[in-house]
Amino acid sequence: MKRMCLAIWVVGLSMTSFAGVQEEARSAVERALPYLEEEGTWWIEEKGCASCHHSTFFLWAKDLAFDAGFDLEKAKLEEQRKWLWEGLLAEREEDPEGPANFKPGEIVAEKNVEGASQLLISASAKSIPDEVKKGLLEIIVKMQKGNGDWKPNGQLPAQKRPKPETQWATNLWNSIAIEKEGGEMKAATTTGPGSLDGAKTSEWFAMNAILKEDAESIGAILKRQNEDGGWSWIDGEPSSPTGTGQSLLALARTGSIEANQEAVGKAKAYLIQTQSEDGHWETKSTKNRAKSTRISDFWGSAWAVIGLLEASK
Secondary structure, three states: OHHHHHHHHHHHHHHOOOOOHHHHHHHHHHHHHHHHHHHHHHHHHHHOOOOOOOHHHHHHHHHHHHHOOOOOOHHHHHHHHHHHHHHHOOEOOOOOOOOOOOOOOOEHHHHOHHHHHHHHHOHHHHHOOHHHHHHHHHHHHHOOOOOOOOOOOOOHHHOOOOHHHHHHHHHHHHHHHHHHOOOOOOOOOOOOOOOOOOOOEHHHHHHHHHHHOOHHHHHHHHHOOOOOOOEEOEOOOOEEHHHHHHHHHHHHHOOOOHHHHHHHHHHHHHHHHHOOOOOOOOOEOOOOOOOEOHHHHHHHHHHHHHHHHHOOO
8 A cells, every 4th residue: 555655646746846845855854853863862872882884874864954954953963973983083992892803902993994984975074173084084095905995894794785795885985985085095996897787786876876976877876766766775675765865865966866856756755655653764674684673774764864855955
């Protein structure tokens, strides 16, 4: 029934030139913000971990919402943002119960280079001091290996997709951050197949388009859009909030929104119609594609908000 309603909604949108979608998207973000705040605060206070590819998406969504005029507490946002960058630049302390690959004295971001890059790419970056951005950039460059790769960290290695694509996605995030901040790589990097035939996830297609900004990579994203208006996280599966948010981000960052209003309107309609009553989006885990989890729902919901707001600027 939900998919039938979505199809009717999309047809209605095409008949009215997508009038009203912007307001509906704002309402969806309004409903999502309390959920994101509760879950994001829980993570910061209970987990205290800045190195799990988690809080960056939370702050990214909040900064976009703040810039769009949503009623958010500025002081709390600034405090959370500072907590994140200080956590990434902190030295690890001795912890007998911590992971074996975490060593005392190393910088947290050295084992979460993608997280540092995501922060530099995010909407939060404009509010980060220059010296902090410089420190994060130095770590990203430092951790590049001689063959041009970075070691995938955090949640990425366990995700259910081909291992080479996890490597490509890691390289893409870091390459974009270095280019954005005017840094210089230590070595040339491989980001995936030049023909676009070997990649399977929206993350790769989105980051590839942001890095290259060419017609071929943008067209590849548009070709992957599903009939319901969303994008799958990985090929062959139903649409997801994560895949849809990442694809909308890419269209926004490549300046492709205006030229693709129909595709963008359908994507927003998909997100509007699949949002739960409590404001979150149920999202299958990237580690276990058979179920959703507290963390995967949070990720998907953050990406949905990021996509809606990045595509509405």
